[in-house]
Amino acid sequence: xxxxxxxxxxxxxxxxxxxxxxxxxxxxxxxxxxxxxxxxxxxxxxxxxxxxxxxxxxxxxxxxxxxxxxxxxxxxxxxxxxxxxxxxxxxxxxxxxxxxxxxxxxxxxxxxxxxxxxxxxxxxxxxxxxxxxxxxxxxxxxxxxxxxxxxxxxxxxxxxxxxxxxxxxxxxxxxxxxxxxxxxxxxxxxxxxxxxxxxxxxxxxxxxxxxxxxxxxxxxxxxxxxxxxxxxxxxxxxxxxxxxxxxxxxxxxxxxxxxxxxxxxxxxxxxxxxxxxxxxxxxxxxxxxxxxxxxxxxxxxxxxxxxxxxxxxxxxxxxxxxxxxxxxxxxxxxxxxxxxxxxxxxxxxxxxxxxxxxxxxxxxxxxxxxxxxxxxxxxxxxxxxxxxxxxxxxxxxxxxxxxxxxxxxxxxxxxxxxxxxxxxxxxxxxxxxxxxxxxxxxxxxxxxxxxxxxxxxxxxxxxxxxxxxxxxxxxxxxxxxxxxxxxxxxxxxx
Amino acid sequence: xxxxxxxxxxxxxxxxxxxxxxxxxxxxxxxxxxxxxxxxxxxxxxxxxxxxxxxxxxxxxxxxxxxxxxxxxxxxxxxxxxxxxxxxxxxxxxxxxxxxxxxxxxxxxxxxxxxxxxxxxxxxxxxxxxxxxxxxxxxxxxxxxxxxxxxxxxxxxxxxxxxxxxxxxxxxxxxxxxxxxxxxxxxxxxxxxxxxxxxxxxxxxxxxxxxxxxxxxxxxxxxxxxxxxxxxxxxxxxxxxxxxxxxxxxxxxxxxxxxxxxxxxxxxxxxxxxxxxxxxxxxxxxxxxxxxxxxxxxxxxxxxxxxxxxxxxxxxxxxxxxxxxxxxxxxxxxxxxxxxxxxxxxxxxxxxxxxxxxxxxxxxxxxxxxxxxxxxxxxxxxxxxxxxxxxxxxxxxxxxxxxxxxxxxxxxxxxxxxxxxxxxxxxxxxxxxxxxxxxxxxxxxxxxxxxxxxxxxxxxxxxxxxxxxxxxxxxxxxxxx
Numbered sequence: 025x026x027x028x029x030x031x032x033x034x035x036x037x038x039x040x041x042x043x044x045x046x047x048x049x050x051x052x053x054x055x056x057x058x059x060x061x062x063x064x065x066x067x068x069x070x071x072x073x074x075x076x077x078x079x080x081x082x083x084x085x086x087x088x089x090x091x092x093x094x095x096x097x098x099x100x101x102x103x104x105x106x107x108x109x110x111x112x113x114x115x116x117x118x119x120x121x122x123x124x125x126x127x128x129x130x131x132x133x134x135x136x137x138x139x140x141x142x143x144x145x146x147x148x149x150x151x152x153x154x155x156x157x158x159x160x161x162x163x164x165x166x167x168x169x170x171x172x173x174x175x176x177x178x179x180x181x182x183x184x185x186x187x188x189x190x191x192x193x194x195x196x197x198x199x200x201x202x203x204x205x206x207x208x209x210x211x212x213x214x215x216x217x218x219x220x221x222x223x224x225x226x227x228x229x230x231x232x233x234x235x236x237x238x239x240x241x242x243x244x245x246x247x248x249x250x251x252x253x254x255x256x257x258x259x260x261x262x263x264x265x266x267x268x269x270x271x272x273x274x275x276x277x278x279x280x281x282x283x284x285x286x287x288x289x290x291x292x293x294x295x296x297x298x299x300x301x302x303x304x305x306x307x308x309x310x311x312x313x314x315x316x317x318x319x320x321x322x323x324x325x326x327x328x329x330x331x332x333x334x335x336x337x338x339x340x341x342x343x344x345x346x347x348x349x350x351x352x353x354x355x356x357x358x359x360x361x362x363x364x365x366x367x368x369x370x371x372x373x374x375x376x377x378x379x380x381x382x383x384x385x386x387x388x389x390x391x392x393x394x395x396x397x398x399x400x401x402x403x404x405x406x407x408x409x410x411x412x413x414x415x416x417x418x419x420x421x422x423x424x425x426x427x428x429x430x431x432x433x434x435x436x437x438x439x440x441x442x443x444x445x446x447x448x449x450x451x452x453x454x455x456x457x458x459x460x461x462x463x464x465x466x467x468x469x470x471x472x473x474x475x476x477x478x479x480x481x482x483x484x485x486x487x488x489x490x491x492x493x494x495x496x497x498x499x500x501x502x503x504x505x506x507x508x509x510x511x512x513x514x515x516x517x518x
Numbered sequence: 519x520x521x522x523x524x525x526x527x528x529x530x531x532x533x534x535x536x537x538x539x540x541x542x543x544x545x546x547x548x549x550x551x552x553x554x555x556x557x558x559x560x561x562x563x564x565x566x567x568x569x570x571x572x573x574x575x576x577x578x579x580x581x582x583x584x585x586x587x588x589x590x591x592x593x594x595x596x597x598x599x600x601x602x603x604x605x606x607x608x609x610x611x612x613x614x615x616x617x618x619x620x621x622x623x624x625x626x627x628x629x630x631x632x633x634x635x636x637x638x639x640x641x642x643x644x645x646x647x648x649x650x651x652x653x654x655x656x657x658x659x660x661x662x663x664x665x666x667x668x669x670x671x672x673x674x675x676x677x678x679x680x681x682x683x684x685x686x687x688x689x690x691x692x693x694x695x696x697x698x699x700x701x702x703x704x705x706x707x708x709x710x711x712x713x714x715x716x717x718x719x720x721x722x723x724x725x726x727x728x729x730x731x732x733x734x735x736x737x738x739x740x741x742x743x744x745x746x747x748x749x750x751x752x753x754x755x756x757x758x759x760x761x762x763x764x765x766x767x768x769x770x771x772x773x774x775x776x777x778x779x780x781x782x783x784x785x786x787x788x789x790x791x792x793x794x795x796x797x798x799x800x801x802x803x804x805x806x807x808x809x810x811x812x813x814x815x816x817x818x819x820x821x822x823x824x825x826x827x828x829x830x831x832x833x834x835x836x837x838x839x840x841x842x843x844x845x846x847x848x849x850x851x852x853x854x855x856x857x858x859x860x861x862x863x864x865x866x867x868x869x870x871x872x873x874x875x876x877x878x879x880x881x882x883x884x885x886x887x888x889x890x891x892x893x894x895x896x897x898x899x900x901x902x903x904x905x906x907x908x909x910x911x912x913x914x915x916x917x918x919x920x921x922x923x924x925x926x927x928x929x930x931x932x933x934x935x936x937x938x939x940x941x942x943x944x945x946x947x948x949x950x951x952x953x954x955x956x957x958x959x960x961x962x963x964x965x966x967x968x969x970x971x972x973x974x975x976x977x978x979x980x981x982x983x984x985x986x987x988x989x990x991x992x993x994x995x996x997x998x999x
Contacts, residue, residue: 050887096985098992099917139887161913165904172898175943179951187951191943198903198939202932205913209920209928 031075032089032105035115036153039069039122043145046138055137059130062141066123069148073119080112082500085508087158087222088112095162099212101219105156109505110286110356113498115155117363118276122148125268127480128371132267132378133181140181144268147173151276155283160208160219164201167280171197174269174277182264189257189264196257200244204288207240211292225291228517238296241289242304248281251304251341252311255334262330263383267374270326274333275367282340282359286352286509290344294513301345308345309438311338316445320452325373325383328453329366332409335442336362342439343424346431347513352506353499354423360498361408361416361491368405368484372398375477376457380466385456389463394470399458401473401481406454408488410447416491525583528590531571531598532638538564539631546624554622558613561627562606565634569602578997586706587645592997594642596990597773601641604766604853605634610969611861612758614962618869619756621666629666630762633659637770643777646695646705653691653738656770657684660763664755676754683737683747691734697727698783707782714785725789731778732793739771741831742800745824749808752820753874757867760816761860764823765853768830772849775834776998780842787837794831799930801828806938815876818941819859822900825938826852832931833915836922843991844914850987851899851911854980858896858973865889865962865970879945881954889960890949892974899977901942902935907981914988 042065049058081088087106095103107115125144133140150173153166171194179190212219215227229237247254258278262270290297312335319331336358343355375398376391377383392399408415413422421442429436462468473481491498526533538560546557572595580591609630616622632655639652661684665677699705701723702713714724733744740748752760779790805825812818830852833845866873866882883890899906912935919928962970980987 096983096988098985098988099914165909168904168909172903175946176950179947187947190951191940191947194943195936195940199933199936202936203929206916206920206925206928206932209913209917210925212917213921 030091031072032107032156033091035069035073035076035119036105036149036156038072038149039065039145039152040149042066042068043142043149046142046145049138052135052137055134058138058141059126062126062145063123065145066126066148069145070119070123073116076107076112077116077501080107080109080501082109083504085109085504090158092158095159099161099219100217101161102159103162104159104220105153105162106158107156109502110509111155111283113356113360113501114279114283115152117279117360118148118151118155121272121275121363121367124367124371124480124483125271127476128271128374129266129268130476132374136180140177140266140268143173143177144272147177147272151280154280158221160211160221160224163221164205164208168198168201170277170280174273177269177272178261178265181266181269184264185260186264189260192257193261196247196254200247200254203240204244207237210237221287221292224288225512227292229293231295231518234293234296234517235299238289238293238300241284241293242300245281245284245289246307246341248284249278249337249341250281250334251307251338252315252334253307255311255315258334259327259330262333262370263324263326267370267377270370270374271367274329274370275363278333278337279359279363282337282344282355285341285344286356290513291509293517295516295518297345297513298347301347304345305342305435308338308342309435311335312342312439312442313445316442316449319449320445322449323385325376325385325453325457326370327383328385328449329369329373329409332369332446332449333362333366335446336366339421339424339439339442342435343420343427346424346427346435347510348427348430349506349510350423350430351427352510353502354420354427356420356502356506357416357423357491357495357498358420361420361488364484364487364491365405365408365415365417368401368481368488369409371477371480371484372402372405375473379470385453387464388457388467389460390458390467391470392458393462394467395472397478398473401485402454402458404485404488406450408492410450411443414489414492416488416495418492419495524585525581527575528581528583529588529642530575531568532635532642534571535564535568535631535635535638538567539628539635542631543624543628546627554617557624557627558609558622561609561631564631565602565606565609568638569599572598572602582644584648586708587648588639588642589644590642593776593994594773594998596994597641597769598638600850600853601634601637601766601769604769604857605630605762607857607969607973608758608762608765610965611857611864612761614966615758615864615867616756618867619667621756621758626663626666629659629663633663633762634766637766637773640770640777641773644707644781646699646707646778646782649774649777650688650692650695652770653774654688656767657688657738660767663759663762664751666759667756670756672754673756676751679754680747680751687734687737687744690730690737694727694730694732694734697723697730701727707777710782711785714783724786728783728786728789729793731783732790732797735771735775735778736797738774739768739827739830740820740824741797741827742804742824745801745804748824749812749817749820752816752823753814757816757860757864757872761857761864764819764856764860768827768849768853768856772830772846776842776995779834780837781998784837791835791837794835795924795927798828798831798835799927799934801825801831802931802934802938803828806934806941809938809941812941813876814874815863815878815945816874818876819856822938822941823852823856825934826900829912829915829931829935832919832927835924835927836918838918838922839992839995840921841915841918843988843995844911844918846991846994847914847984847988848911850991851907851980854973854976855896855899855908858892858970858977859900861966861970861973862889862893862896865960865966868958876945876948877955879948880952882949885954885957886960889970892970893949894946895974895977897942897945899981901939903939905978905981907977907984907987910981910984910988
């Protein structure tokens, strides 16, 4: 579908405009107004994203909903946006999570409400811009700009060690992206003055520059994913971020890194990707196995889920560098499903934290006696996090393992250990928090989830089960684009 | 003997401002204590008049006068218009600050106007003597401005340092110029280029002269290792004067470098490129690393200036109009950000209280969310984060550097600017993450309110739509002599 209506631009800019409107409500006297504008804006943002899914043509790998206007001619930079089967599901995921986050912070955030809600809306628009950009400078601008709201969200509403976490988050990601900037400018020179990402896909590059460009991309995206050993910012950022921040971080921002691999690293530097694939796979497997073991030892619930995120994202990078359809599609499914599951897990921890103001596993125990409905939801998401068949967590991991067994038995074997460690750390945490005797008077006083929390968790539960039982809509959307990508990557650019 | 008067038209705005300086001094003499604002208004009118004169005489033709010692081209006009705007903004920002500190006197304004005249001459000079005269007029006015609070020990000390080191740098520059004169036999910028091209001059003497000239320029630009004066002078001067020193003279220095190195000694690019690489890398390294250790915000901004000047020098390294226009874009972005940053510092000052430490930024977002937001934009821009103008400035320069084949230099530059991001983030952290130490309200005058808001918006909007300014920079460079 390519009507003249700039739907994609609307999806990018509407949340930003609403975000500015929320900022404009000012001080906390207008907190209620800020909340409602934020809710309306985020719901509208989600509603206008639905035609994007409906009108999407799944038979082609070409860019759809494209718009292109000159932005600054001096460097031939264009406002060029469009989506394919790889970016479309991620945009929908992002638009879906914005209202969830607004609702999750509804009563919990009491200070500087307008800034909190506004920051999330602005970030939502910026992230849509990252996924939709087809111009390298436009991509870079959105990519970096997404740091600013998240930096403020962690730093203002985060936990005790928030300043350290916020600055670490910012500088780590900035390091990667600055080197990417140099690579992009280099590509601009060698392509004879173009910043179009699609032009770069066709650009022949000699081997040595390919390796260097790949390394620059790799650093930028690996930090964001995050891959071992540059993952250390993530647990800090997660632990200190408010619930909404953790949800967006895990569900959306980590996907930026994965998306970057598919849009930049693989198609622009295919030979370097093949050449260095074993290294990337090794790092991914270390993340899956070693970080899984680290997760087992965590005493802090958020930290545990953060490490489990690193392990799950290890599956994503593993899948990308297998260079077969199972691997890449499986990794994409894993990204989407990890979005729902980790988002839900952080919301569950948020539910507990809002009541007891502790994230320590040791402070809980016997919660099921007081919060049976919550315990049921938490059970479902914990199972999904462990990769139980029937939940979306299983589909992606299974596909990636299928893909890796075609390459090497040992890849598949090591990847499959996550089915054990994942179950171990998730269910052990679940057992200690939910079951057993009531641990303390504080737990005794817990009340079960409110209607608002019930609604949020129900929606997420539906998606986790839907994509677990019937993942076809998801794979169908991305199939043509992934095929095209694989074809492209298998051709040398030397 | 017939006396043929020179064509005064190209220098009309310089002549006008000279007349206005005298008017300001006389008017202030007669105005008395209660009507100090007369001098202020007259100064603003002088700048406005200059802007109109420059704007009306704007053309793409290059017109020379005073036997070719003075040139009026599109680059000069554009740079001068920027200088007027910057000086006017400086005056608006510092008006209430200097009033509170008893500095609202005729001397302040006439010195500022003299300095402006010096800058204009620097921008329009096409002869070593006029270049030097312009530079000295600017420098001497600045020394006096720094020492204006004569009962302040720090200010006097800063002025002393500034003067001694500045005189040394002028000496370097003059010595270098004399060597170049010895080698080529001319002081005219245009003739110089021709003589060097025809290789009718002694190469060795020229190179030695060039070294001294580059050293002198580096001092004026506060590029490392000739940066020592900057932190002390920035710290010791009254903030209004620091604002002035840190902003408009950088535009003039850009013009100065263009006239001297590019138009005059452009044939020797291969020689000065290597020197500029060292200066640029040292400036970025020393500026960014030393800034982290500062607790005084003015010192921190001084080191930040040093690192930004390193980036400007990077733009010159590619030795083509692409690079020069990137450097000009960078200087303009830098001036815009510096104006805003120092304006915020003066905003935090109160009667009898000098905001000097970075801890004075604590909790600004709780005291006043709007100015905290403006400062946020400025700091992110200084750190080079898109979509602020500072990013496009860095982007343009990096693009020129990579285009010239110095890709390693680009990597060094981005890594050093990563270090730089830390201390700008620290200001943001203090404003947004910490609690205020005082709940003293922030009450700027309405003109400051409007200008500062516009300044913050300009940093954002020129970042979202950088095309016009980039085009203007390229136009200015392409239409210079």
